[in-house]
Amino acid sequence: MRFTNHRIFIALALSLLMVVFGAYTSQTKSYSVKLGRLKYNGGGDWYSSKTALPNLANYCNSKLGMSIDPTETVVDIGGPDLFNHPYLFMTGHGNVLFSDAEAENLRNYLISGGFLHICDNYGMDKYVRSQMKRVFPELTFTELPHNHAIYQSPYAFPQGLPKIHLHDGKPPQGFGLIYKGRLVCFYDYECDLGNGWEDQEVHKDPEPVRQKALQMGANILKFIFSH
Numbered sequence: 001m002r003f004t005n006h007r008i009f010i011a012l013a014l015s016l017l018m019v020v021f022g023a024y025t026s027q028t029k030s031y032s033v034k035l036g037r038l039k040y041n042g043g044g045d046w047y048s049s050k051t052a053l054p055n056l057a058n059y060c061n062s063k064l065g066m067s068i069d070p071t072e073t074v075v076d077i078g079g080p081d082l083f084n085h086p087y088l089f090m091t092g093h094g095n096v097l098f099s100d101a102e103a104e105n106l107r108n109y110l111i112s113g114g115f116l117h118i119c120d121n122y123g124m125d126k127y128v129r130s131q132m133k134r135v136f137p138e139l140t141f142t143e144l145p146h147n148h149a150i151y152q153s154p155y156a157f158p159q160g161l162p163k164i165h166l167h168d169g170k171p172p173q174g175f176g177l178i179y180k181g182r183l184v185c186f187y188d189y190e191c192d193l194g195n196g197w198e199d200q201e202v203h204k205d206p207e208p209v210r211q212k213a214l215q216m217g218a219n220i221l222k223f224i225f226s227h
Contacts, residue, residue, distance in 0.1 A: 031067050031068060031069035032067035032068070033067065033068055033069065033085075033086060033087075034068075034069045034071075034073045034084070034085055035053050035056070035057060035068060035069070035072065035073070035085065035087050035088075035089060036073050036074070036075035036081070036082070036084075036085035036087065036088045036089065037053060037072055037073065037074050037075065037088070037089050037090075038075055038077055038088045038089065038090040038116070039074050039075060039076050039077060040077050040090065040092075040096055040097070040098065040102075041077075041096075041097050041098070041099070041102075042094075042095040042096045042097030042127065043094060043095045043097075044092035044093065044094040044095045044096050044124060044127065045092045045093055045094065045121075046090070046091065046092050047074075048091055048092055048093065048121050048194075049091050049119070049121060049194035049195055049197070049198055050072075050198070051197070051198045051199045051202065052089070052091075052194040052195070052197035052198050053070075053072045053089055053197070054070040054071065054072055055197045055198065055199065055214070056197045056214060056217045056218070056221075057069065057070040058070050059197075059214045059217070059218060060217075060218050060221055060222075063218065064154060064218060064222065066221070066225075068221070073085065075088060077098065077102045077105065077106055078099070078101055078102040078105055079105075082105065082106070082109040082114065083109055083112065083114070085114070086113070086114060086115060086224065086225070087114075087115050087117065087220075087221060087224060088109075088114065088115065088116045088117065089117050089119065089194070090116060090117065090118045090119065090128075091118070091119040091120075091121045091124075091194045092121055092124050093121050093122050093123045093124060094123055094124060094127070095124075095127050096124060096127040096128055096131045097127075097131065098131045098134055098135065100134075103131070103134040103135045106135050107135045107136065110135070110136075110177075110179065110184040110185065111179055111180075111184070114184070115183075115184060115185070115186075115224040116184065116185040116186075117185075117186050117187075117188075117220055118132075118185065118186070118187040118188070119187075119188050119191075119192065119193050119194040120167075120187070120188065120189050120190070120191075120192070121192060121194060121195065122165075122167050122192065125189060128187065129141065132177065132185065136177055136179065139177045139178070139179065140177075141175040141176065141177060141187060142175060142176060142178070143173055143174065143175055143176075144160075144174045144175065144176050144183075144186075146158060146159060146160040148174075149223060149227075150174070150183070150186065150219055150220060150223045151174075151219065152219075153219065153222060153223075154218060154219065154222055155215040155216070155218065155219055157215075157216060157219070160172065160173070160174055161173065161174045161188055161191045161193075161216065162191065162196075162209070162212040162213065162216055163190075163191060164191055164192045164193060164195060164196040164205065164209060164212070164213050165191075165192040165195055165196075165203070165205075167190050167192065168190065170190040171190065172188065172189065172190045172191035173188075173189045173190060173191070174186060174187070174188055174189075174191075175187040175189060182227070183223075183227070186220060193213050193216055193217055195213075196209060196210055196212070196213020196214070196217075197210075197213055197214055197217055
């Protein structure tokens with residue numbers, strides 16, 4: 001197991017380094033890394049916010065010179081393809097259910113260098129918290145302080161997460177799971193970054209609101225590629 005995790009860590013690290021150094025060939029449209037959408041069981045709509053990841057990838061490529069494939073890849077939580085993606089996006093409105101094998105697979109991915117971003121599209125909070133407890137029984141979501149590095153660069157968010165959608169009208173909060181000193185999971189609650197990344201006509205959000213969402217998304221990717 002230790003040897004396998006070592007190989008997985010090396011593969012993820014190489015992917016991240018290629019993004020940081022902008023290994024991108026414009027003639028062939030080859031990209032250094034793919035973002036993954038996590039497909040989970042339980043009946044929740046894991047497929048929502050369909051245009052979110054392509055828009056975020058294009059934004060980061062354009063504004064920050066990254067090399068991210070804008071074609072979304074769906075990744076099954078129980079499969080080996082998790083380990084080919086340094087960033088996984090998880091969203092939805094309803095129930096989430098991990099089997100024991102799926103929870104173990106996700107745990108191995110995260111402790112081997114992967115990163116999970118959970119975006120509560122509304123109504124999945126209680127399910128996410130209970131299921132992530134199966135992944136990391138020893139960890140609890142803690143709110144990240146507003147001076148955390150994820151809010152600092154390349155865009156400054158001195159008040160933490162921007163408010164994108166109303167939901168229950170509560171202030172947006174960014175929670176994290178920290179394993180051996182490393183942030184392995186970021187959870188945006190009462191914010192809905194994924195909806196903010198979508199095409200403007202989907203939710204008709206004002207453009208300044210969309211820009212804030214995309215900037216925060218860029219911060220998340222820059223953070224994981226730099227740490």
